[in-house]
Amino acid sequence: MSCGSKEKSGSEPLEPKRYTRFDGKYSTTFNDLPDLHIEAAVVNGVGPLETRGDTALYEDRLVRIPGELEIYKVDKLKHSMPFLVPKAATLLSDICLNFRDSLISKKLPLYKPIVTSITRTNDDVTNLSRRNRNASENSVHRYATTFDIAWTRFEKVNPSDERILDDGRLKAVLGQVLHDLRQRDRCYIKHERKQACFHITVR
Helix, strand or coil, rough: CCCCCEEECCCCCCCCCCCCCCCCCCHHCCCCHHHHHHHHHHHHHHCCCHHHHHHHHHHHEEECCCECCCCEEEEECCCCEEEEEEHHHHHHHHHHHHHHHHHHHHHCCCCEEEEEEEEECCCHHHHCCCCCCCCCCHHHHHHHCCEEEEEEEECCCCCCCCCCHHHHHHHHHHHHHHHHHCCCCCEEEEECCCCCCCCEEEC
């Protein structure tokens, strides 16, 4: 059998992967379990980070995420730091580029996704857990592989553009973008209701 063959050893042809459209069901579509996020984080990430000073130990393996670009904006980070491993930084850029391209293709006004949380240390998680009982001590954010994108807030690129999209429409466009990348095994995603964000870990 040639190297380029698409057949199994038993001569059964491999079925090409079928990609689907997002059906709008956020909670069921984006419901990857925490264990999957942790498994991917351990394989692709660094740490887990104990303190913020630990970033110096991995400076050659971390990318600093800019506070604002043409394609996204980082919220004021209170309990996390703007660092990701390169693979996760690329995923973030691809999500936001695809989101912009989708708006352009639909001839809609441009908006930026807002990143609300990035990498946390154990110290950050401890401080956060004092305010938020849902903060997990085994937070996947500690591996620099994970980030959160809000689905209730977006920033308009051109304030003078009189056209306005509500957050629900923008969330649907972002949902399709995330669905496409998830189907291509680029990430695991959890739709977080209380935090109003998509919790995303690179694969």
